């Protein structure tokens with residue numbers, strides 16, 4: 374017979390992984406979503422500043438995956454189930470205590486207008502969309518095991534602002550096309566033309582880092598956030614393609630409200 378405590382642990386763990394991937398809106402009174410002191414997203418403005426080229430390294434980000442899948446879970450569109458010919462992409466550097474965080478999957482947050490679609494705000498301002506590149510700590514055997522530890526996850530947030538007269542970000546253009554193939558909730562498509570993660574990042578220059586949580590239930594506070602401080606360009610046409618994707622219950626946005634900073638320190642690194 375399995376002791377009750379172990380069963381509860383298993384249930385919590387499996388729901389954690391599933392929700393980490395499914396990205397449902399944060400609700401539920403009495404949970405850490407409401408009582409936690411290190412919740413995300415937050416307004417980002419720097420407390421401390423470091424100029425250090427070794428603060429963040431993106432390794433293998435230019436690798437083209439063998440395959441992956443696009444999936445609309447009714448709350449966001451995911452890129453998941455990546456298969457890599459060689460090694461997976463990972464990020465490391467001083468902002469991550471020099472630990473390796475292995476890429477797991479990506480999803481997007483957006484809304485019906487250009488000024489409320491990013492989850493984090495940059496010095497009081499929100500933008501059209503925010504991509505989350507979810508990574509788990511490579512010192513654990515799997516993402517499931519990592520998620521049980523306080524240093525288990527690191528998420529890179531890349532914020533996109535609508536700009537008409539700049540070359541739009543290449544990755545978002547490809548992602549938007551894929552999203553058109555899963556416009557209805559629960560649709561998936563695994564016949565996609567793979568492209569590298571580096572397509573999402575036009576410029577790596579400065580980043581904010583702080584300790585926070587998943588922005589969806591169960592809101593567990595084991596995420597090291599890396600949010601690039603400079604927005605990447607996205608065209609009005611491309612952001613509209615995401616707005617045409619249907620979410621569950623007719624929702625027009627999948628953005629959690631800003632959470633209290635409490636006594637956390639936000640660091641700004643210039644690379």
Ligand SMILES: [Zn+2]
Pocket residue numbers: 396480482505588
């Ligand atoms: Zn997210």
